[in-house]
Amino acid sequence: MTQKPLYRSLDANLALLEEMFGRSDDFYTKRLMLAGIPCAIVMFTGLSSPEKLCRMALDMLDRDPAMLGGGEGLCDYLLTQSRVPAEPDAVEDHTALVELLSNGLSVLLIDGVRRGVAFSTQEMPQRSISTPMSEGNLRGPQEAFTELLRNNISLLRRQFRTGTLVAEISTARTRAKTEYCLCYDSTLAPKETIDALRERLKRVEIPVLLDSAYFASFLKQDKLNLFPAAAYTERPATACARLCEGKAVVLVAGCPYALIVPSFFAEHFECLDDYASGAVFAGLIRILKYLAFLLAVFGPGLYVMAVAFAPEIIPIRLLTKLAQGEASTPLPPMLEMLCVTLLLEIVREAGLRAPQSISHTVSLVGALIIGETAVSAGIVSVPVLTMAAAATIATLAVPSLYEQSILFRFAVIVLAGCFGVPGLACAALTILAMACGSEPFGYDYLYPLMPPGRASVRDGFVRSIWSRLAKSGEVISRHEA
């Protein structure tokens, strides 16, 4: 939409709005006289509250004396002198007018004036702040972001109570004019990273922005790389912790997930509980998560490789059992593993997408069919099923790398099943090269795991005790001076 200025005539402005929104029943206009000057209030009833407007503005306007200077005087008075808490900047063009109305503000249009006065009278229906759905934690704050951008910023600011927190709100270049907010700590975040991020976000042009994840693909340096360029969280506490590390958080209106940039591989294995529980236990859990990731990615492929190409790595007693299992099923190990893994993914997807009332049925039927019937019918063997199930469960130990785990797993199964040991080597090196080649804003994606050093054991593979962690907080800009 072009930046068309407001008309001087109230009727013309109203006519234009009528033309745009006249067919929408929630569009509300009310003509009124203020100090003898014809004015009109415009708003969307679902987004703004007339009662609030009345309470905060009109009551006070009624009590104000007659206005000298006509419409312009009234406008200046409201913007600069009146006790009425109007927005400090006047609305001067149609684009801004529509944006403000869509954001739930009420706008007072005055006859003979090319400006409007906006009032924050939002009262939108919203989901209350609830506990996080996808990031389970035993300890720490239990509140999650919601869909309202302002609420999310306030949640962040409540946790991060310093003057250095900057929250830059911008409008994305989308058809729906979705707002997003770039948050960072002005003293900790590296300036060039923030500038680059701001610039890249500004350049993003997509038809619709419904999730912060839409931005992620625009932030990738190498489009062939499957590792994510950013991390996501629905916990304000996690976002706050990342801000303390000098990273930036991007909040998108309508999305309860914050985008964290830059993001490192090790972050996917960290959670708030790590820091609330003892260092030894947290270290053990973290190592288990790394092992779970390896199992999720390489477990089924390794099994296929061992059975089809390198039986020497299997103990002889187990080997006989595996051979018997394999002989009783029609498919070769690789295809069998692929089929079972695919089927498990279908069951998972169906359980996730199906209405909640029948999702349990889907899981039950899936488990029965795969777990019981398929084995007894001799379609799949027990060892294959066990390995596939173990890998699927292991995937859930690192949920933020779910997509990657699944894709890598299929690739490893195919390569190891087709080419054996060199295939597995190829898959492993490709994954390693992807991780090493990922450079979110010029930073090492594998930091602090690679290169191995003190940082790897400080808060990498395991975490140190708090007294050591507290001595020098990890800030990404520290090594740049």
Place this chain on the structure above:
Amino acid sequence: MSVPKAKALLTVCAALLLCGCGQALSEREIVRAVFFARQQGAYSACLLLADQNAESDGVQYKTASARGDTAAQALHLAEDALPGRLYYGLLDLAALPPGCDWADAQTLGSLLYDKAQPAPELSVFVLDTADHSWAADAASLYEDMKAVEREYNLHCGLQQLFTQADGCAVPAYRADSGYDFALLAADGASVYVSGLQAQLAAALCGQTGRFFTAFAGGQAVCDTRVNVTAEDTTVQLHLRDTDFQPLGAYNEDWQALLCTELQQAFSALTTDDAADFFHLQFWHVNLWGPGSALPVPRLEILFE
């Protein structure tokens, strides 16, 4: 992507999926042990295989054997008799023919080195002289040899056939109890010893860490952990946690009897200097340099 390219990619993917899926486990013939014997100038080779299709639980075995003019030929014919693809990656044991000499050991060792891929860590024994029917005895021979290995803490790997240029030492299987020991010199006669002498030889060669044998004419059994150190040609035999179990008449000084017998055994073993089986030359050269004459070796027994 244009249609032909997509089709080509799909074809490649399908070919990958359908063609290169390795070898089915149940179609592999997994070799667990190889036995060689020599009969009337010809070689007989027996492959002991894990039976992948056995109905019952646990590891079951099957055998394949053949005769040939050479060991390689016999082995090849035995392999040919099997329908599946031979897999030596889980080979566990190799038995050399009874009474074999150094040249035989080298030939068979080299043959196994070429065959046994990938990664088998196998034990080597010399077979006893009894007449064996491969089909009936191979599995029990294998189990017995592995039991001897476990019980006597004994191990002779394939590489140990080659570590010395002048000879090699290999444990020899015996059906009744314990094991014999074969000292196969490159330029001399092969010597087979048994009883305490065999166990001392195994300890001196670094192939065992335990003595468990009868001595004093079968009147007592000695069970001890053993460790060997050398200082020039003085060999120190450290015996730890020694336990004597009398089997016959009571004697107060089993220790002295054992020492006497060990000294006799050591003298007998070191009389023949066809090869440096016990590395005495090595320690001596380290102290005095190459070329110096080797004095008569001594055995010092230390109970700890």
Place this chain on the structure above:
Amino acid sequence: MKRERPSLFAALLVSLLVNVLLRSQTAYWPRAGLFSAVVCAPLLAGVGWLFARSWRLAADPVYKLLFGALLVYTSVLELLRLWQLADRLYPGAVTLTSVCLLVVLPVVYLRRVSALSQTAYAVLCLLVLATVAMLASVLPRLCIVNLQTAALTQGDFLAAVRDQLTLYPEYLLPALWPEQDKRGRHTLLRLAAWALAFDVGMHLILELFYGAAMPLRIDPVHAAARCGALSIFNRLEWLQFILWVMAVTVKLALYLYALVRLLGGQNKAEDSAAGLDRFPLYPGGVWLLCAVLRKLDLDAALSLRNVLTWSFVGLTWIGGAAACLYRRLRRC
């Protein structure tokens, strides 16, 4: 944390270690090797340094083309060597085409120098861990009495020197890197010292394992890894092989980077990557050459490569000296 001036030292080192790991025959007794390494390490470093100096003066398209051909030839030999090992380990399981495909495929992600540098560090760490595991697994089988006591002859020393003076292209590659002054001092010396120390160390382990039979065994390192007593399932070989495939891939990626620098023009940025459009040329060409040369006698070909490398270095020295002389004459 921020990537600045990524170092390719790890990639060069991994590439050199591949030569030790995939060697098909032990070359010398470690005692002789230890003495000769003291002389050979500085000598190799000196050759590399002198080559770098001459390269700056003499590099013209013909030299670049020759260097590129040498790198491609070495890539082909590495692939053939790996294929032969794979075929011996898992007969019939892998074809030459699949080895080429599998080794070159990850190079797509190693085209940028920062990715290559980081991956090489990771592979080096994995190699070190695997070597430690391998050593631990063969520790009970390493007997001190297997060391040979025969007095060393002049021939033994000559054999060690001859082997250690094999000039691998890795010693020449730093001449192509930009900003050589900022690469740290003694890079070549460190590189040669590490490579030769590893080589001598491996020979020592092999002697402790094989004793008198050491010079006779083929694939010594691989065979020594057979005694996998530490491994849960008593077998470590597949893991070794995986790491060796990774190391060869890093080596080929390094060569690709060098080829881009050689044939893509010196003015390219350091992070220059082979464009995806031109990338298939490299694996395609290497695969084609591998297919043509598949029946090559590798030992002879590797010796020939050594001769070619030395000749190329000699040619560059002559070119460098001539260029230097010409400049001085012009100044006079």
